[in-house]
Amino acid sequence: xxxxxxxxxxxxYAGAKFFAGYPITPSSEIAExxxxxxxxxxxxxxxxxxxxxxxxxxxxxxxxxxxxFTATSGPGFSLMQENLGLxxxxxxxxxxxxxxxxxxxxxxxxxPAQGDVMQLRWGRHGDQAVIALCPATVAECFFMTVKAFNFxxxxxxxxxxxxxxxxxxxxxxxxxxAPGEVEVVDRKTPxxxxxxxxxxxxxxxxxxxxxxxxxxYVFHVSSSMHGPDGCSNNDPDNxxxxxxxxxxxxxxxxxxxxICKTFSTEDADILLIAYGxxxxxxxxAALELRKRGVGAGVLQLITLWPFADKEVAMLGARAKAVIVxxxxxxxxxxxxxxxxxxxxxxxxxxxxxxxxxxxxQDILQVMKM
Amino acid sequence: MKIKNNEKRxxxxxxxxxxxxxxxxxxxxxxxxxxxxxVVVQTQSYGIASRGGLSLAEVIIDREEIVYQQVQTPDxxxxxxxEALEKFAPYADKGIAIFYDTTLAKVRTGEYLTGYPFTxxxxxxxxxGSVNILSLGAMITALPMVKTESLAQVIRKRFRGQAQEMNLxxxxxxxxxxxxxxxxxxxx
Amino acid sequence: MAHATGTKYLKDGVLPHMWCSGCGIGVMLxxxxxxxxxxxxxxxxxxxxxxIGCTGKADDYLVTNALHTTHGRALPxxxxxxxxxxxLHVVVLMGDGDSVTxxxxxxxxxxxxxxDLTAIVINNFNYGMTGGQVSGTTPGGxxxxxxxxxxxxxxxxxxxLAEVAGANYVARETPYHGWELKEHIKEALNKRGxxxxxxxxxxxxxxxxxxxxxxxxEMLDWFKMRxxxxxRYRKLDDEEKKNHFAIGKLVDRDNPDFTTRYExxxxxxxxGSKEQA
Numbered sequence: 012x013x014x015x016x017x018x019x020x021x022x023x024y025a026g027a028k029f030f031a032g033y034p035i036t037p038s039s040e041i042a043e044x045x046x047x048x049x050x051x052x053x054x055x056x057x058x059x060x061x062x063x064x065x066x067x068x069x070x071x072x073x074x075x076x077x078x079x080f081t082a083t084s085g086p087g088f089s090l091m092q093e094n095l096g097l098x099x100x101x102x103x104x105x106x107x108x109x110x111x112x113x114x115x116x117x118x119x120x121x122x123p124a125q126g127d128v129m130q131l132r133w134g135r136h137g138d139q140a141v142i143a144l145c146p147a148t149v150a151e152c153f154f155m156t157v158k159a160f161n162f163x164x165x166x167x168x169x170x171x172x173x174x175x176x177x178x179x180x181x182x183x184x185x186x187x188x189a190p191g192e193v194e195v196v197d198r199k200t201p202x203x204x205x206x207x208x209x210x211x212x213x214x215x216x217x218x219x220x221x222x223x224x225x226x227x228y229v230f231h232v233s234s235s236m237h238g239p240d241g242c243s244n245n246d247p248d249n250x251x252x253x254x255x256x257x258x259x260x261x262x263x264x265x266x267x268x269x270i271c272k273t274f275s276t277e278d279a280d281i282l283l284i285a286y287g288x289x290x291x292x293x294x295x296a297a298l299e300l301r302k303r304g305v306g307a308g309v310l311q312l313i314t315l316w317p318f319a320d321k322e323v324a325m326l327g328a329r330a331k332a333v334i335v336x337x338x339x340x341x342x343x344x345x346x347x348x349x350x351x352x353x354x355x356x357x358x359x360x361x362x363x364x365x366x367x368x369x370x371x372q373d374i375l376q377v378m379k380m
Numbered sequence: 381m382k383i384k385n386n387e388k389r390x391x392x393x394x395x396x397x398x399x400x401x402x403x404x405x406x407x408x409x410x411x412x413x414x415x416x417x418x419v420v421v422q423t424q425s426y427g428i429a430s431r432g433g434l435s436l437a438e439v440i441i442d443r444e445e446i447v448y449q450q451v452q453t454p455d456x457x458x459x460x461x462x463e464a465l466e467k468f469a470p471y472a473d474k475g476i477a478i479f480y481d482t483t484l485a486k487v488r489t490g491e492y493l494t495g496y497p498f499t500x501x502x503x504x505x506x507x508x509g510s511v512n513i514l515s516l517g518a519m520i521t522a523l524p525m526v527k528t529e530s531l532a533q534v535i536r537k538r539f540r541g542q543a544q545e546m547n548l549x550x551x552x553x554x555x556x557x558x559x560x561x562x563x564x565x566x567x568x
Numbered sequence: 569m570a571h572a573t574g575t576k577y578l579k580d581g582v583l584p585h586m587w588c589s590g591c592g593i594g595v596m597l598x599x600x601x602x603x604x605x606x607x608x609x610x611x612x613x614x615x616x617x618x619x620i621g622c623t624g625k626a627d628d629y630l631v632t633n634a635l636h637t638t639h640g641r642a643l644p645x646x647x648x649x650x651x652x653x654x655x656l657h658v659v660v661l662m663g664d665g666d667s668v669t670x671x672x673x674x675x676x677x678x679x680x681x682x683x684d685l686t687a688i689v690i691n692n693f694n695y696g697m698t699g700g701q702v703s704g705t706t707p708g709g710x711x712x713x714x715x716x717x718x719x720x721x722x723x724x725x726x727x728x729l730a731e732v733a734g735a736n737y738v739a740r741e742t743p744y745h746g747w748e749l750k751e752h753i754k755e756a757l758n759k760r761g762x763x764x765x766x767x768x769x770x771x772x773x774x775x776x777x778x779x780x781x782x783x784x785x786e787m788l789d790w791f792k793m794r795x796x797x798x799x800r801y802r803k804l805d806d807e808e809k810k811n812h813f814a815i816g817k818l819v820d821r822d823n824p825d826f827t828t829r830y831e832x833x834x835x836x837x838x839x840g841s842k843e844q845a
Binding site: 119121122181182184288292295298371 | 420424426449
Binding site for chain 3: 028029031047050051055057059060061063064065067068069070071072073074075076077079093094096097101223224225226227228229230231232233234235241242243
């Protein structure tokens, strides 16, 4: 099964009933798959006039009660940012798949990159938090898409799944699990008297229940600063409460949200920190280093945002050197690692930005071995 | 024709031009290996156009987990254009078997270089578009990465009616090229 | 039956509203709410989607479901709501900026898709909220805060745009024609498919002030003198048409809407899958 198909099937498994998108390489297989499947499962597929409209329709459908998602790549992801901000502000669950390709701008549309890491986190104006996941195998494409819907529904937040082109287009052995085998979470809906429903008053778990348009619970959602009832509110105390709320619900559940995998890190002197396709090159490089008697291990970041600071700090403190291979020029994750481990840490960057994949040899080279 | 066969793991590159169906034959080779219970990774690299430009499909078939997804030490390479052959011909000097299409590329000689007019044969057999299946049939006969029957099974699953018949015939024709061709297979 | 007031859809204590004296948004909102009442819309099955600008503030006055969106994007948000739950009444309130300037692409595609939304567009010929800048509907030569010496560009005819893009229903009214406005909003709400009611509105604060119509009355007179029923307008020659515009119902047709078409295709897909099996 292909990575893109696995994400599409993961979405359906999680209960997605609405897809709106605009074709763009290298994500179009997801739209194509959904255009067929949605008809048969009672869902809706819409090809919109652009990516701005796509994410808007997804948010609208989510408020009407659908588990909804879209899929795109760099240029389209850029177009979605403003409306994605509404999903943050209005606390609307939705999932966006961004199959990363080499930029800037139109760039190399069929080539892989990991250049959107900072855009995932900071792409929108204002001050907000989202969740971003990055799979490295076809199986992870499936399971992390299910997870993305679970997080979106549970925390009323947009979740972005951001593989690179290699993983999106790669095919591996994979059979989806049977229904019920993997946990699927639905959003919490209100239960009190409809007249008293406040769509932005959080429960102790940091998240407010969300009704659907058409239910007995009538409600307002707004891109403007709003009070607990969703209607405009310009009071500074209210604004501070709202902005903090958007961050706090993520912070509160940080340990549940941050997903990492480790490979032979118990005694690792050399720690490779990787995500997406570069995880695989890192693991191959670590195996080669082990053969040569060097204690190397890999920390795979599946959750890119919020950043795995605790995990990096713990494993990084033990290592003599940390290698961060990534398909971008600036070392977007390497910078975060540096922030956690401090300026004195031996952090070696391996960067490719020519549209080509990082190989295990590229990584071994920084070890000068 | 010389091919090394390590029987445990196969790394394959299929190279040509967009539109020749090489990504599809990579997928089909992978699916055949999955039918035989193997671990498979298939990747691709291509340009922006659906037609033309260098297009690559890579397939790794193993009995264990495939950590790194790209081909590093190919066992066999198929090239269907001059551009692709030019890129990969030097691999023959390293003892890597190269199958190439003499219809579209200049003839080269060498121990590990095997040329057949795949495109011409496919055209003679009635469908130039099936050159991908024809050449794949030849490759898996020369280097038995998967059984011909597994690939036939994949063809029967993917195609219906006339297209199925045509592709099964192409698979057979490719296999016959090796079994009955002028050159005979020499195990290393 | 007592006359509908529409007040049951208004939030308690929100009046007087925020719009400038003489602005047509209040008249439009009143007409819309009376139309809701006459059609017996429930708060729970009605969703009002707004954009940004003066008109975009309207949702704060309502007790129906509401979604206040980003500038120009109200239509695709509404499209998602309606496509997923076709039983909802989805009404989209936009200004001329939302509908045909920043959001022009969404406008023509919503009409092309013929999705069953009712778009009510307040056209006040400029950007009122941000200080009276030029918009896609400012007539050529007119003065705004960003066309101090006259607008070098031409204006969009929103109704004509909706008509050629495929809307099932198109009407234009002004606050001068309050009863007709409510009646046309009702027809638009009842129409299956994409419907548009354009409401020409005075903006005495900016557009009027900049164009020698400082008094609301002057702008209303401008509408009254120039607005002609569609059949009379159509009989004018090209030169006369320059000084007039058509009001009333301009398009009324029954092409299948998005949901009808989608469900037809769904049936085919399901039948197709059975045939294959």
